[in-house]
Amino acid sequence: MTNSTQSFQAPRILVFDSGVGGLSVAREIQQRLPLNPLVYASDNAFFPYGTKGEAELIERVDLVINELLLRYPADILVIACNTASTLTLPHLRSKLNVPIVGVVPAIKPAALMSKTGxxxxxxxxxxVARPYTHELIREYAANCQVISLGSSELVQIAEQKLRGEAIDVNAIGRIAQELMRADQAEQMDVLVLACTHFPLLKDELAQYLPTQLKLIDSGAAIARRVEFLLADAAEPPADYLPEHLAVFTKATEAAERLAPALTSFGIHQQAYLDI
Incomplete structure (x- = not known):
C-alpha cells in the first residue's frame, strides 16, 4: 500500500435502518460511489419500527444515531427507512451538522411515469397511514388514482430471505393478489415500493404481478443525492480500497446469519453496539 493511500480517507457514508431493508439503498450507493467506505447500521434491537409509537421512535433514533456517529464518524447520514425518515428527519437535522438524506416514497416519479393515471x-x-404520505399524494399525484396497501409481513419475509431462510412465496402471492383486487387495479401501470425492504423481494413480487406493471423505489434517487452532496470530495488514489462495516444494536443469531448476504454487498465485517 502506498503512502498516499495510507493517508487518504474517502468520505464515509452511514446508512441507517431498523433492519436489513436499507441494504437495497446501500447497494445503489455502492454502485455510484464504489470507493467510499460505508457503515451499514441496523437497529435490530428495536426492530420493527412500524409497530412503535411516534414519540418513542423519535427518541430511539436520536439515541442510536448519536451513538453511531460517536463510534463511527461519518461525512453523510442516510436514513434508509421510510418510517424513520417521515418521523425523525426534522429533529435530526436540527441537532446534527452532518448532511442527512432521507427516504421519500417515490410517488412523484410514479405519477410522472404513469400513462393510465x-x-x-x-x-x-x-x-400508508401517515399524514406525510397523504400530503405527498395530494402534492404530486392529485390527478392519479392511488391504490395503497400496507404490509408488515413483507418486511419479515425480506429479513428471512437475507438470512438465507426459506421464505413463504405463497404469502407474497396473497399480498400481490390483494393489491390487484382493488378497484381499477387492472389499469395500474406503476407500483411504488415504499419500504426499503421491498426491493429485496422485487423478483418474487414480479412473479405474481402483471408483467406490464413497473416496480419503482427510491434507492437510485437517494444514491444520486448522496453523490451530489459528496461531489466536492477529493478523488482517491487508484489503489484505494474502502472498508465496509455492518453494525447491529444487538448481537443475535439472526444477525450472525446475515454474514453471507452482507458479503454479497461487499460488507465483510460485523460489529455490535448494545443500545
Missing part, C-alpha cells in the same frame, strides 16, 4: 403504493401500514 393509476398507480400503486406498497408500504408498511404505518407509512
Amino acid at each position: 393509476v398507480i400503486g403504493l406498497l408500504a408498511t401500514p404505518a407509512t
Whole structure:
C-alpha cells in the first residue's frame, strides 16, 4: 500500500435502518460511489419500527444515531427507512451538522411515469397511514388514482430471505393478489415500493404481478443525492480500497446469519453496539 493511500480517507457514508431493508439503498450507493467506505447500521434491537409509537421512535433514533456517529464518524447520514425518515428527519437535522438524506416514497416519479393515471403504493401500514404520505399524494399525484396497501409481513419475509431462510412465496402471492383486487387495479401501470425492504423481494413480487406493471423505489434517487452532496470530495488514489462495516444494536443469531448476504454487498465485517 502506498503512502498516499495510507493517508487518504474517502468520505464515509452511514446508512441507517431498523433492519436489513436499507441494504437495497446501500447497494445503489455502492454502485455510484464504489470507493467510499460505508457503515451499514441496523437497529435490530428495536426492530420493527412500524409497530412503535411516534414519540418513542423519535427518541430511539436520536439515541442510536448519536451513538453511531460517536463510534463511527461519518461525512453523510442516510436514513434508509421510510418510517424513520417521515418521523425523525426534522429533529435530526436540527441537532446534527452532518448532511442527512432521507427516504421519500417515490410517488412523484410514479405519477410522472404513469400513462393510465393509476398507480400503486406498497408500504408498511404505518407509512400508508401517515399524514406525510397523504400530503405527498395530494402534492404530486392529485390527478392519479392511488391504490395503497400496507404490509408488515413483507418486511419479515425480506429479513428471512437475507438470512438465507426459506421464505413463504405463497404469502407474497396473497399480498400481490390483494393489491390487484382493488378497484381499477387492472389499469395500474406503476407500483411504488415504499419500504426499503421491498426491493429485496422485487423478483418474487414480479412473479405474481402483471408483467406490464413497473416496480419503482427510491434507492437510485437517494444514491444520486448522496453523490451530489459528496461531489466536492477529493478523488482517491487508484489503489484505494474502502472498508465496509455492518453494525447491529444487538448481537443475535439472526444477525450472525446475515454474514453471507452482507458479503454479497461487499460488507465483510460485523460489529455490535448494545443500545
